[in-house]
Amino acid sequence: MDFALTQEEKELAERAREFTREYITPRAHELERRNEFPMEVVQKAYEVGLMNLHIPEEAGGPGMSLLAETLVSEATGYGCAGIATSIMCNNLAFAPLVIAATIDQLKEYVQPLITGKKVQFGAFCLTERKAGSDVASVATTAVRDGDEYIMNGVKCFITNAPQASLFTVFASTQPELRHKGLSVFMVPKTKGVKIGHVENKMGQLNSVQSEVVFKDVRVPAECLVGKEGEGFKIAMMTLDKTRAGIAAIATGVAQRALDEAARFANIRHQFGRPIGKFQGIGFMLAAMGARASAARLLTRYAAWLADHNMPVSKHSAFAKFFASDAAMQNAIDAVQIMGGYGYLTEYPVEKLVRDAKLLQIYEGTNQIQRLVAGNAILKESVDLDTGFHVEYPGRDAPLF
Numbered sequence: 001m002d003f004a005l006t007q008e009e010k011e012l013a014e015r016a017r018e019f020t021r022e023y024i025t026p027r028a029h030e031l032e033r034r035n036e037f038p039m040e041v042v043q044k045a046y047e048v049g050l051m052n053l054h055i056p057e058e059a060g061g062p063g064m065s066l067l068a069e070t071l072v073s074e075a076t077g078y079g080c081a082g083i084a085t086s087i088m089c090n091n092l093a094f095a096p097l098v099i100a101a102t103i104d105q106l107k108e109y110v111q112p113l114i115t116g117k118k119v120q121f122g123a124f125c126l127t128e129r130k131a132g133s134d135v136a137s138v139a140t141t142a143v144r145d146g147d148e149y150i151m152n153g154v155k156c157f158i159t160n161a162p163q164a165s166l167f168t169v170f171a172s173t174q175p176e177l178r179h180k181g182l183s184v185f186m187v188p189k190t191k192g193v194k195i196g197h198v199e200n201k202m203g204q205l206n207s208v209q210s211e212v213v214f215k216d217v218r219v220p221a222e223c224l225v226g227k228e229g230e231g232f233k234i235a236m237m238t239l240d241k242t243r244a245g246i247a248a249i250a251t252g253v254a255q256r257a258l259d260e261a262a263r264f265a266n267i268r269h270q271f272g273r274p275i276g277k278f279q280g281i282g283f284m285l286a287a288m289g290a291r292a293s294a295a296r297l298l299t300r301y302a303a304w305l306a307d308h309n310m311p312v313s314k315h316s317a318f319a320k321f322f323a324s325d326a327a328m329q330n331a332i333d334a335v336q337i338m339g340g341y342g343y344l345t346e347y348p349v350e351k352l353v354r355d356a357k358l359l360q361i362y363e364g365t366n367q368i369q370r371l372v373a374g375n376a377i378l379k380e381s382v383d384l385d386t387g388f389h390v391e392y393p394g395r396d397a398p399l400f
Contacts, residue, residue, distance in 0.1 A: 005071075009067065009071060013071040015048065015049070016050055016071060016072040016075035017078075019044070019045060019048055019050060020075050021079075023044055024076060024079030024084075027041065028079060028080035028206065029345075031080075031083070032080075032205040037086065037208050038083050038086055038206050039119075039163075041086075041087075042083070045076070045087045045119075050072050050087060051114075053069050053072065054094070054095065054098055055094060055098065055106070055110060058106070058107075059103060060107070060110075060114055060115045061111075061114055066244055066303040066306045066307050067303040067304055067307055069244075069303070070244050070248035072248075073088050073246075074248040074249070074251045074255075075252065076088070076249070076252065077249030077251065077252025077253055077256075078252035078253070078256045079252075080206055080351075080355070081203075081207075081249050081250075081252070081356070081358070081359065082205055082355060083206045085207040086160065088249070089122075089123075089124070089160045089207075090114075090122050090160075091242060092242045092245070092363070093121070093122030093123050093124045093160070093166070093168050094110055096124070096168050096184055096235065096237075096238045097110060097168060097225060099237050099238060099241075100225045100226040100237075105186065105222070105223075105225070109166060109186045109223070110122075110166070120165045120166075121164045121166075122160070122164055122165070122167070123160050123161045123164035123167050123168070123212065124159070124168050124238075125158050125167050125168060125169040125170065125187075126138070126155070126170045126235060128140065128154065128156055129156050133364070135170075135179060135182070135232060136178040136182075137178075138153075138172055138182060139153055140153025140154070140155065140169065140170070140171040140172065140214060141153060141172050142172070142185060142219065147221050148219060148220055148221060149173075149185065149223075149224070150217070150218060151192075151214045151217040151218075152215060152216060152217070154213050156196075156210075156212075158212050159207060159208070159209050159362075161195055161208070161210045161212045162198065162208055165189050166186060166187070166189070167187040167189070168225075169185045169214070170182055171183060171184075171214075171231075173228045174228070179232040180232065181229060182230075182231030182235070183226075183227075183231040184226065184231040184234050184235070185219050185223050186225060187217065190217065191217070192215045192216050192217035192218070193212065193213070194212070194213045194215065195212060196212065196213045197210060202354050203351070203354030203356075203358055204354075240306070240312050240316050241312070242363060243302070243316040243363060243369075244299055244306065244316055244319055246320055246323075246324065246359060246362070246363050247299040247316075247319035247320045247322075247323035248303075248323075249359065250295060250320075250327040250356070251292060251295040251296045251327070253356050253359065254295055254330040255296075257330035257334040257352050258285065258292050260334055261284075261288065261333065261337040261338065261349070262276065265281050265285065265337055281337060284333050284336070287333075288329075288333055288334075294322065295319070295323035298319040298322055298323065301315060301319070302316045302318070313376055314376035314377070317370070317372040317373040318373055321366040323359075324360045327356040328353070328356040328359070330352075331349060331355075331356045332353060334349040335350060
């Protein structure tokens with residue numbers, strides 16, 4: 001068992017940390033106050049090679065691993081979860097295409113977006129007002145009309161949508177089949193594609209989510225990804241892979257909360273000594289450190305499994321819910337350790353609380369992640385041999 005990173009991975013991680021120190025951490029609060037998309041920072045991330053890492057070399061990308069992506073997401077998430085989301089969201093938008101599109105499709109629709117001088121964006125369009133965790137309730141339709149599909153529907157909570165040039169859209173080609181009737185399309189920004197309501201959020205203000213309205217949009221049949229009816233399978237495969245990216249951002253937040261709390265505990269004196277010397281604070285810091293370290297290991301293991309084409313659903317769910325819960329708890333503990341200062345907007349930890357909350361919600365709530373993991377565990381237990389065999393009593397049988 002080797003936990004060491006390759007030289008290439010070490011260099012990428014250090015480049016991401018340097019970028020965060022120079023461009024994200026010093027600017028995050030000011031950019032948040034402006035409440036606008038951090039285009040300048042994202043453009044710089046694109047220029048230094050921190051975006052679109054998973055696009056295969058045949059389509060003009062670097063063809064790097066999911067593990068490599070998590071190194072960047074953790075580093076940028078340490079500086080600001082919202083900016084990290086803006087930088088890394090192309091990973092989600094293009095992941096279904098990397099999974100199921102042909103190389104010719106990637107070359108035509110994705111390569112032009114990732115090889116120019118100016119950063120361009122994709123948007124992953126799955127969620128609707130009545131179809132969140134219940135993906136089978138997607139109401140957006142795509143009706144075949146000769147060599148085209150006519151698409152109608154409204155998506156919501158779509159990250160980077162106002163900036164996007166290409167939309168990866170999940171729509172029903174056979175609504176009566178529910179999830180078995182879902183298909184996925186590459187939809188360029190064209191006539192009939194409009195940006196609807198832009199959401200006002202309590203946190204991650206350096207990331208933008210909005211509605212996307214599709215009104216009689218004519219989509220060429222060549223933009224169908226995979227086959228009709230494969231959309232649900234592609235969506236689940238996508239989320240299995242991309243959950244590690246959310247977990248990595250959350251790990252960055254958890255580590256930042258620990259570092260801010262520890263720094264404060266060293267310089268804040270009460271009763272004649274640093275408050276970190278008090279056992280109550282020390283115990284909190286130890287728990288925060290354990291959460292951040294465990295989140296990192298779970299995240300990298302899930303990414304490693306995905307990179308080696310091994311079953312990853314359970315472990316990606318573990319990583320996502322554990323890391324985001326760790327981020328939330330560490331952020332709350334950091335506020336508590338800093339006391340009144342932690343509650344002030346002049347200090348960074350109140351922002352961590354607001355940012356961490358969304359990590360427990362998007363790309364599948366943590367309740368859904370527990371459901372995914374729990375079902376996987378139950379399925380595995382069918383063939384489990386514990387070495388201890390006993391007939392369990394029926395519901396009416398005595399316990400002893």
